[in-house]
Amino acid sequence: MELRDKIIKHFEGKVVRKDLTKLVKGNAVVPTYVLEYLLGQHCASSDDEIVQQGVEKVKDIIKKHFVHxxxxxxxxxxxxxxxxxxxxxxxxxxxxxxxxxxxxxxxxxxxxxxxxxxxxxxxxxxxxxxxxxxxxxxxxxxxxxxxxxxxxxxxxxxIQISHIDLDEFKQLRQEFSKDEWIDLLLQSIGLNPEQFTFRSKLLQLTRMVSFCENNYNLIELGPKGTGKSHIYSELSPHGMLISGGEVTQAKLFVNNSNGQIGLVGYWDNVAFDEFAGISKRVDKNLVDTMKNYMANKSFSRGSTPYGATASFSFVGNTMHSLSYMMKHADLFEALPKAYYDTAFLDRIHCYLPGWEVQKLRNELFTDSYGFIVDYLAEVLKDLRKDDYSHLCSKYFDLSESITTRDRTGVLKTFSGLCKIIYPHGECSQEEAREILDFALEGRRRVKNQLVLMDDTFNEVDFSYTSKGEQDVTTVLTFEEKQYPSLVKNQHKVQPTTTEEIPIAVTENIEKKKPALVSGKHVVIAENQKGISYHKLFAPYLEGALKITILDPYVRHFYQVKNVMEFIQMLLSIKPVGEDIDVKLVTKNDDFNETESTERFNLMKDSLDGSGINFEFEYDQSQSFHARSIETDTGWKILLDRGLDIFQAYDFKNPFNLANSIQEERFCKGFEVTYLKDVD
CATH class of the missing domain: 2.40.50 (OB fold (Dihydrolipoamide Acetyltransferase, E2P))
Known part of the structure; x- marks a missing residue:
């Protein structure tokens, strides 16, 4: 059963086609959850005719009753x-x-x-x-x-759903695989899961933790245009998005003049938009009150103490690239001076790396079915009562060197993501490990900056062991792996497993061309940047005059484009006066054969006279699955993803760096093995 049919079967009346929101919104400045509330009442059907009638009905309601x-x-x-x-x-x-x-x-x-x-x-x-x-x-x-x-x-x-059955929701979760459920959640927030890797999906879902975890403090800093604030204004009627410069103690906590409780007393999540900005002026007393609340879940104005469960989400734009921040400053450099305070930042449970999030573009949005956001919001609200951190202790023991505050941050992120992905409370050890690694990384990113900013903070060993085992797994942030030479304070960056080779391997390829290359195995992490065909392959292809690319899955436009970029790399290393024969062996199917053949012939024609003699053939044998590159010099390069190592990027935008510079693209997770025929 396709995911679409499964969604409708199990959650009929609670899901809506996400493209319908755009159809009815028009110029109405109204949150998504308001529109989907109406769509859920009038378009809860898989019958296209009923859906169309419902859309017209909702349009009519908006036209007649929404106040512009x-x-x-x-x-x-x-x-x-x-x-x-x-x-x-x-x-x-x-x-x-x-x-x-x-x-x-x-x-x-x-x-x-x-x-x-x-x-x-x-x-x-x-x-x-x-x-x-x-x-x-x-x-x-x-x-x-x-x-x-x-x-x-x-x-x-x-405007909100009046009742949800959480037990039913948890029971129905068991009808979906992990990947199906995550895709349903991505579609629920309007995104197309086909355009995201697993890690990229986790980044998006982590933005939702503040809605299901009490007193959770999240920060996300990154480039503009990645939708950092969208989810906080559109997902839930239980969240409030405010400008970082518009909040006061009276508005956020309590108004001393009339005793009225502020935002933290009424909302599950208070998100601070445009939180960054060095020149912003911030009330120091407000920051002090926030520090106390973020640490103790309480605050006081005058002589009366108050308690609340509202989470804080801080989102803002970075001023520089990741590598610049790592070399010249720290990852909190863009914050106003009042918030650039280690005591305040130590209360942050997770730092979401906004520089890894793709900028929003049309193909990232979905037209498939997802939960009515108001229904999902009510589920998340109900889940705030539960604690799923026991799923961590069931399988793993955290390092004893992890401080109480660090441990709290890790377990809150872990618990929140488990509520979102495994609300029924069941996950395997490996599934729990995926969440734990991500949660440890989110808190480690905070702690690394605190160590840089304040000598009184000590480094922490963010590691764990599996129950009954002695092997220790140390979790590093992605940027530590990507830029080991920029890691400060001299703490060592080690691979998390014996198989994983540090990204420094590719740095060596970049900095100098080795006189002799040897066989090895390289693991590239999901969302890594700085990788290109030249760095991966050029040292092993020099001197080769016959090269065969074996890949059964070269069918779509972007896959053919990958082959062309590989050939462009060969042209850059081809000795003057020599020709190189390049042969692509792939498969075809009934839907793509004509289109693929046309593209291959266009490529062949364009290479005429270039010194690259390109040929292609189709191998339809059932045993043809593996992907590799073979040369007449004896090298065989095994590729678990073939040349398809990059995540989707905006290739239609001529001003996008990723179009012309492979190093600017996010990678998928993949492995490369280099073997030499000694005969």
Whole structure:
């Protein structure tokens, strides 16, 4: 059964086609969870005709009832002329302490001081914060009481799913494999899982941990355009996204003048957008209160202590490349001075490497089915009550040298990701290891910077052992592996297993061409940069006049393009006056044979006269599976992925560096073995 059919079968009524949101949104500045709430009510079907009718219905609802700011007066006229009218708007409320009543304010309609009943406030306390999207029946009562607003709230309903069955959700999770479930989650946040590697999927899912883990502190710094803040504004009605420069102690914690609790008392996650910026001015007292809250889950203003469970997510843009930060500063260099404080940063549980996240482009978005985000948000909220860190202790023992604060950070990330990927509480040791390695790396990235910034912090051995075994696994951050020469404080960078060869191997290829090359095995990590065909193959292909590429899977455009780039590399090392025969042996299928043959012939024609004689043939034998490169000089290079070593990139953008420089592309995880025929 295809994933699409399985999703609809088990979660009918709780999923929606993600491309429908774009169809109905138009110019309405409304969160995704509002639109999907409506789509879930009217388009919960696999029948295309019913879906289309539902889309038109939702479009009509948005057209008739969503309040655009520039049409506010027209909406008021409708309410006045009809006597009553339903609207969709963002509503907040405040206590008028002089009158002892609550008054509502409408974000788009522009109305203020509209009476709202105490019962509504008691039921929906989030109205007292920065606002909640609601469906409201509004009326107008023309009276003589000039002291009160003539606008009447007849009924109000926050837009969110009222009930979810968590036990059913956990049970249905068992109907999906790990990969199927992760793909469903990626589709639920609007992304196409086919465009992401496993590690890249983990990066996206980690952004969701703040919604299912109490008092979780996450930071993500990276380039612009990677969608860092999108999930915090669109995924859940239980999260609040605010600008990093717009928060105050009164707004975030408690207003001393009236005793009103701030955002941390009402929201599951408070995300700080545009958090970076050296020149930003930040209240030092705010930072001190945040430090205490992030460490102790409590805060005090005046003499009264308060507790809360809200998580913090900090997102911002970096100023420099990863290698520059590692060589000249640290990974927190972009933060305002007040936040560039080791005591504050030590409270961060995980540093998400934003420089590894792909920039958003059209092909990264999905048109397949995913959870209605409001349904997923309610599930994540319910999961905040649970602790899944026991799945770690079931299989592994963390190093005793890991401090309490480091251990807390690791286990919170581990627990959160397990809630998201394994909500039913069942995973194998290897599946748990994948999550643990990622969680250790996220906290190690924080600790490494603290050691650089403050001599009072000591390095920590982020390692663990499997239950009943003696072998120690030490986890390094990706950047430590990628740039070992830039790692400061002289701590040694060792491979995590005996098979993995440090990235320094490829650095040697880059820095100098060895006089003699020898057989070896190289492991390249997922999301690594700095790799090219020249670095991997050139030293072993020099002097070869006949080269055969054996790869049964050269069918799609990008795979043919890989072959062309390989040949371009050969041209760069080809001795003057020599010709090189290159033969590609691959398979075809009924769907791609004509198209592939046309591409190969175009390539052959373009190489005419270049000194590269290109030929191709199809081998349809059942035993043809392995991928390799063979030369007439005796070298055989075994490739578990063939030439398909790079993740998808925006090849349509002529200004994208990854188009012309392979080293700027993210790699898939792959292995290369170099063998020499001694005969």
């Amino acid at each position: 700011r520039d049409e506010a007066e027209s909406v008021k006229h409708d309410i006045l002329s009809k006597g009553s009218h339903r609207i969709i708007d963002k509503v907040s409320a405040k206590l008028n302490d002089k009158k002892g009543v609550y008054e509502a304010e409408f974000s788009n309609l522009g109305l203020k001081r509209v009476l709202i009943s105490n019962d509504v406030i008691a039921t929906h306390k989030k109205l007292l914060t920065s606002g909640v999207w609601c469906i409201i029946n509004m009326a107008y009562l023309n009276g003589d009481d000039s002291a009160n607003s003539p606008w009447i709230i007849e009924s109000i309903k926050p």
